[in-house]
Amino acid sequence: MKPILDSRKLLAFATLARCGSFTLTARELFLTQSAVSHAIKSLEQELECRLFDRLGRQTQLTSAGRNLLEHADRILGEMEQARANLKGLAKPAVAAARWQQIA
Numbered sequence: 697m698k699p700i701l702d703s704r705k706l707l708a709f710a711t712l713a714r715c716g717s718f719t720l721t722a723r724e725l726f727l728t729q730s731a732v733s734h735a736i737k738s739l740e741q742e743l744e745c746r747l748f749d750r751l752g753r754q755t756q757l758t759s760a761g762r763n764l765l766e767h768a769d770r771i772l773g774e775m776e777q778a779r780a781n782l783k784g785l786a787k788p789a790v791a792a793a794r795w796q797q798i799a
Contacts, residue, residue, distance in 0.1 A: 699742070701739075701742070701771075702739075703771075703772070703775060704735065705735045705736075705738060705739040705742075706739075706768045706771060706772060707725065707772060708721065708725060708727070708731075708732050708735040708736060708739075709735070709736060709739055709747065709761075709764065709765070709768055710765060710768045710769060710772060711724055711725055712732065712736060712748070712755060713748075713755075713757055713761065713765050713768075716754055716755055716756070717753060717754060717755065718732050718733055718736075718753075718755070719753070736748065743760075743764070745758075745760040746758050746760065746761075747760055747761035747764060748761055
């Protein structure tokens with residue numbers, strides 16, 4: 697069974713696709729440039745395809761990268777939505793637990 701995609705690598709990938717620069721991506725994610733580079737290299741190795749063409753200091757998505765970006769945007773969006781939904785559910789549970797302690 698192949699491992700599932702790492703959300704941190706997907707986030708680095710999607711951010712790099714949007715920023716077009718390892719330096720800007722690192723700055724936005726509060727990582728080192730080396731960490732971003734390593735995440736992208738590792739993701740490309742896992743998927744066995746090149747996701748970016750490197751043009752000097754700039755990057756451009758390959759066709760495989762454009763395809764993955766569609767999936768990554770949906771996956772990361774779903775993860776954000778799940779967190780928001782769970783955060784909303786946790787508040788009433790905490791309030792109910794406190795109410796039971798008082799009663």
